[in-house]
Amino acid sequence: MEFRVLGPVEIVGDGKRGALPGRLQRILVGVLLARANRPVPADTLTDALWGDRPDPRAAQKLQLHVHRLRTALGEPDRLTHGPDGYRLRVQPGEVDADRFESMAAEAREATDAQHAVRTLRRALELWRGDPFDDLDVPVLADWARRLAEHRLLALEALYEAELACGMDAAVVAELSDLVRRYPLRERLHAQLMTALYRSGRRADALAAYQAAREALVAELGLEPGPELRDLQRRILDSDAPSPAAAAPAQLPADTRGFVGREPELRELDTLMAGDGPALAVVAGTGGVGKTSLAIRWAHSARARFPGGQLYVDLRGYGPDQPRTPEDVLAGFLRALGVEGSAIPSDPAERSARFRTLADGRRMLVVLDNARDVAQVRPLLPGSATCAVLVTSRDALAGLVAREGAHRVDLARLPEADARALLRVLLGDRVDAEPDALEALVARCARLPLALRVAAELVRSRPELGVTELAAELADQQDALDLLDLDGDRHTAVRSVFSWSYQRLDPWTALVFRLLGRHPGWDTDAHAVAAMAAAPVRRTRRALDALCRAHLVDQLPGARYRAHDLLRAYAAELTDPSDDPLAADRLRDHYLGAAAAAMDVLAPHETERRPKVSTPDSELPPFTDAFRWLDTELPNLLAVVRQDPSVAPRMSGTLWRFLDIAGYHDDALTLHTSALEAARAVEDPQAEADALRVLGAVTFRLGDHPTALDHLEGALTAYERIGNHSLRAATLNNLGAVHGSRGDRAESKRCYQEALALYERTGQDALRPPVLNNLARTLLALGSPEEATAHFEQALAAVADGGDPTSEASALCGLAEVCLATDRAADAPDYARRALDVARQSGHRTLEGTALRALGVAHLRLGDPDQATHHLESARAAAREAGDSELLASVHTALAEVTETGHPTPHPPVSP
Template sequence: MAAEFGVLGGVEARIDDRPVDLGHARQRSVLGVLLVEAGRPVLADQLIDRVWGDDVPQRAAGSLYSYLSRLRGAVAGAPGVGIKREAGGYLLTIDPQAVDLHRFRRLVTLARAAESDQAAADLYAQALGLWRGEPFAGLDTPWVASLRHTLVGERFAAELDRNDVLLRLGRHGELLPVLSAAVAEHPLDERLAEQSMLALYRCGRQADADEQYRRIRRCLADELGSDPGAGLRRLHERILVADPSLAAPVSDAPAPDVAPAAAAPVPAQLPADVRAFTGRTEELTALDRLLSPPDGDEPPLTVALVSGTAGVGKSALTLRWAHRVRDAFPDGQLYVNLRGYDAEQPVAAGDALAGFLTALGVRGADIPPEIDERAGRYRSALAGRRMLVVLDNASSVEQVRPLLPGTGSSLVLITSRDALPGMVAVHGAERLNLDLLPLPDAVRLLRRLIGARVDREPAAAADLAAACARLPLALRIAAELAADRTDVPLADLVAELADHQQRLDLLDAGGDPHAEVRAVFSWSYQNLPADAARAFRLLGLHPGVNVHVDAAAALTGMRPADARRLLGLLARTSLIHACGGGRYGMHDLLRAYAAELAAEHDPAPDRQAALTSVFDHYLAASGAAMTVLYGPGGGDPDRARNWIEAERPNLAAVCTYGAAHGWHRHAIALAETLFRYLDAGGPVAEAVTVTSSAAAAAEAVGDRDAQARALTNLGRLHRRQGRLDRAADTYRQALTLYAGLGNRAAEAGALRNLGSVHWRLGHYRQAADHYQQALTLYRELGDRAGQADALVRLGLVDERLGDEPRAAERLEPALTLFAELGDRFSEAYVLSLLARLRRRPDELDTSAARLDQSLTQVRQAGDRTGEAYVLTDLAAVHARRGRLTEAAGLLRRALVLHRRIGDRASEAEALNDLGQVLRAAGDAADARVEHGEALTLAGEIGDRYEQARAHDGIAAALETTGDPAAARPHRDQAARLFTDLAVPAAPALHLPVAAPGR
């Protein structure tokens, strides 16, 4: 006789497939509560509260007893099902899988853990097939309403996961109608919009996918005042450029079990769990309580602080718990070792934020420059996401405060040697003070590490645990030493350690665990072979986050095979730990101890030679990788790129350490070597750090030429980020240096760069002065390409100031020079400028043809920056020819590239261009959105001309849609800005091509 119960619809029961009469609504509510809590007792007061809510009758207890009695009779025929009184409450004994809610949850869990997408799809189909309608249909109490809301959310989450699976299986065609209906019901859900866009694209409906994006962008702007998230924007960009990776897999062959192309990144940054973790049961239980949802609809952020002395096992406990509960954080886990007690290389909060944002899918070019902006972007990225954030080895509240999410959907774990009272007082952190391991647990850890010897010598094992101060780090090192000397009784090892501790100056009489753990370090170190001991000492000098075998070989002056052997030995003794991929790291206490030993035993020239050798290695390897990527030679570009990505944190550390500690030439050369890679799409924040270090190093050694080059590169980075005032200051410093050196060609380039910044700032007269000075220098040098470039820039100033005849006079000789030089790309660009000034159809046709040729050339060269500019130029020409749809498509592709490159100024300009094209095509609503984005971006970077254009465009869009009152403030602001800039107001369909600075 089979029994089935359901709440995913009306509350119902069936025995042998026959419905059971459960009585009136209140009685069904009682059964519904018991079914939700199947197998768990429910207090009578809880039942009354959930069944009656705020409308509790005087005889509720009696009525409840009556309902339960009737329900017992109703389910009496079901095997294994019963209702009994227990501990002040009532218990429904039942197999949870006989209840549709619990079966649904189990099937969804199995689907999410399935080994194949096909298996997952089948499980999701079973789970969602259990739903019959609205949960608890016909019942209405506050508890039911709250639970119903939760269950509908669970179903929606399962549907979204199911959609991802079906998309991976190539079943986008059958999924599309379902997605269309869901989008109509959830118009603001970005993940659903991504799935719908991907399905539309794969069904050959690229235009509809683009429209879907624009629709949700309008909805987000109107309803929430926000922009689409990074994942949605990234998918839209890939759809516009027909990214081949978006193609659907073959539907009859299961796709690889990977995340869908459009899915937001799910970081999984936790380091490996700790081997032979022992004890800490109470502490793990205390951390488990953090997962219990607090009262209220909007829980505050949960922050836990694990504090305790160095080596006590804070990180081990945190990682063990994090791995245990990571399934409770489906949106991912973020981890950073802040190295708060490393005197040389602590991780700044801004750098940690840059790493987190990268892991969350934010492109390097989009990471804001200032720490407050990064923190805001980080909080936005985590809002509403269930994520675990582990901040290991923090030294101060200031180091971690910017890394705290802004909502209670995430949980933060912090480890620190300090109590950090500010985290408790200000942020309500739950502090867990980690004490030394209890002696039984310490002995148990030894047993897990060295086996039965502990049982044979229990007293000696206890003495060894006590000698190690019951610190897990010391216990592991001592255990490895004992495991390596199996012929020596534990009692003899304890005596040896005791004698060593007495002789060790580091051991003080106060019983400081720090001193005792250092004594264990020393004991283990003294038992190393001489070559391993030297390698250990030198590894403590390495400034990076980890070290590869090849770098270790350079550091120690060994062959890679010998370095690998010694690294393996040091890892077996727990003095270092393997990080994977041939890399090894060190606990910060061990790093500090190794560096102390190096200062004591290795003469300063030897230490300097070791670091110089490994810095030489990084410089040579970086140069080789860059040659493969950008040089004329062969090689494997993917391998070169992977090497740079893996070593990037170490290379940045070498630059900053070298600039601060006397390896100035290495810092300068390494920064210059890396600049092209970082500038071409690497993390801009890291590029700024590296390049600033090079500038400081060059200044320290008085190398004004290297300093000027570094400042020029730094100015370019600032300009890319939209930090125009800072870019101008940096370029001025470079200009002064070049002028003092007499490097007139570089001085001309610096004048041109400075003029371009003034152009963006709306300082047109100053821009013209710098361009004219550059032109004079180029003429004196006989540099025809430089002359042509300066003439074009002067022509653009003239046009902006309303003097179009003079602009044409500048552009004509520039066109001749480019033609003589065979620079077809620049020639096409100037032709497009002249066509815009003269507005002759034949010139527009010529410009379009030349620009098409240029587009082919820049694409063949892999020049994304050039491609973005040509697309913008070509869009302007097509708009003038009346081909508005084609112009809009070109501008959208240009925007994709501008965003990938990180050229925020050009992005603002292209957004305004697109807004004008859309408005001319009759789409005022979308035009307003584009101008709105341009206004925000131009305001952030200080580009007042693009702000004016944006206000002008918004006003025109509002006037078109019949809202002149809303348009008036924008129209007035545009007029003020154009007046302040002393330039004519932008005419309708004024589509300026790429501004100076390309």
């Protein structure tokens, strides 16, 4: 049952829409819904129904209307009567207004602008008009006003998020219409000005400010507020506006108890205050506080950078491989609103795209823990409006010489500041032992990291004094220093670590040592529990204890990471008696978790993925499988580097996620490792699987000859081993490659052979993508009737909703068939349905394809304004998806709208 109040009041049940017969019935339902699941007195209902018109038969009439409503509901216990009045029983989510409020709240909590856009679009699509439409009833007035205001807030949040995604030109038309309808909403005016300015229409942005000012003065007698005035000033100064929601804010939390470093902070202030490009390097030994200084300064200066703050730990020093510039650039581009599939595969193109997006933004980029100059250079934005702050143990002399960076050499804390830090961390108790305080500062080598760990040791044991701690550290110093052969000044830190480690209980100490064996940079409690063969709850308690001891840091999202010095120390402590199967359990855990996440993300492909045993470890809840895979991908790939034999299974498990998310570089590396591993053990099935997915990724990267070689090799291998299902999947990929090369006849043959194989094996669930691809080929070959039949077959096959990509693709295809056969009146319905499915599944290419079909259909139906609006949105979607063919077809349609008013239909690009 569904109750609708966001427009005319309706009841929908059993798939049928129930337009209620008469105004009084709609009022009755509206008032009962306003107090859903609570008794509503009969007097309240009669007042709402008949108001000031007294009627001696009002009670009998009310009973008649209630009887009719019960009949319409079809469930007698839905509407009951008791001594306090009538009660309408409503389940959570049955009222469209409640679902709207829930989705709007979800969007407010979203950290990803793309997710916020999709959620708000779905929420706003619930609206069919004004709340309660024509029901001017006092008892409903407050609810209606509140809903209408919340709709406006959701619209403002939507355009804020779309601006954050770079959809500047696409939102101009909608915002222009909204400011005409709501001339007193200053936030809408600000968004329109921002969109116009970013679209290169500076004069129009300033004209929009003038129009806003005239409306506010005329209606309210007030000048625009400070936000609008500041925005106008910034546009006049050519300072690109960047609303807060549009800007990335990636800085980690500021360090608690930060003391000293005033000269260095002032020096950074001076460096970053100039008008030209600012580039500074904070250099110093491990544990000296480079990151803390950089983060403290960045937080103090963030107001100077309204364009956002990007942060990345480059992992330059530690047991793992440093992060590559290509991976970092991919993350930066995503933070700036670029969809994964739109991220260029070429490293130089990624760097150029980043510089383009950063140009004109007042943005801060913090590159933490850099290894060398080569790692940093591709990440420099190049705009005079951006500032870059780098930290490294290396002096990065090349960056100073060539790029003009200014280096801030960070020495160990001065003695006074070191004592002040301990005083902040320990309070007045240090004043009672001044000599011991001096000794402890010396034992910790005046390194902030060591001082913090030592302070926690004292805090955690009330019977321990500063004197005792300093004495024990002195006893251990010589023995621990013997373990250091490189002469690094941080040797003294290890004595502090050792003292802290020895105070751990055996179980917590084991967890600490296991962290030294984990191949990734950060992790969650489930993975550590798998290594330890322990319950997650017990493992989390140990990790919390390590956090309290400052041996591990807890990161957002319930993740854990140790400073690289501590990771190295934990690795040194690895005991031969520790469980030798920990690495195997971790491998099995990540494989099993990845397979479970993919079963949620792509359930229709479960049978096609390699069989992975369910691990003994406890798996995380996959409430957002895509996000889990995105977060854990570095660890999944690290497991493969640690144990290459797992590459074939990991490749076969992750290939679809890597394709959807646009991780083509990682896919190429993983699938190549899988091919090498399969050949090393002479596994023909694994070799064929690796060739198939390598063919798919090289096709995505535009290397068609290599893609054909891989796919034809896979086809031969599958035929030899008799795997008809994956032979069909390979033929589907071959058809796509031949189609892109212009050989539609060969493309058609491949698709038809793939369908025949699926029919032979009885795998109907795998047929829809091939049916859609064949239908597009038939449409391109001039056979719309055959194309329609295949699209409809695909649609029928995915009626259970298990394959949203194929469903949206089929609906887009049917819309294009309508446009190609002069049935434009039928196209909008297919296109809107496709748009709904594409947005819900997050498929940006199909969203753009549906928007293009919708735009062309509106033009055919005589509505050029709506046509232009949808085509502009399609263009934005195509750009974000990086789909050049779709973008070209949208540009063709827009040009023909302008020039002739009759665009030529263009079949959508096969997903």
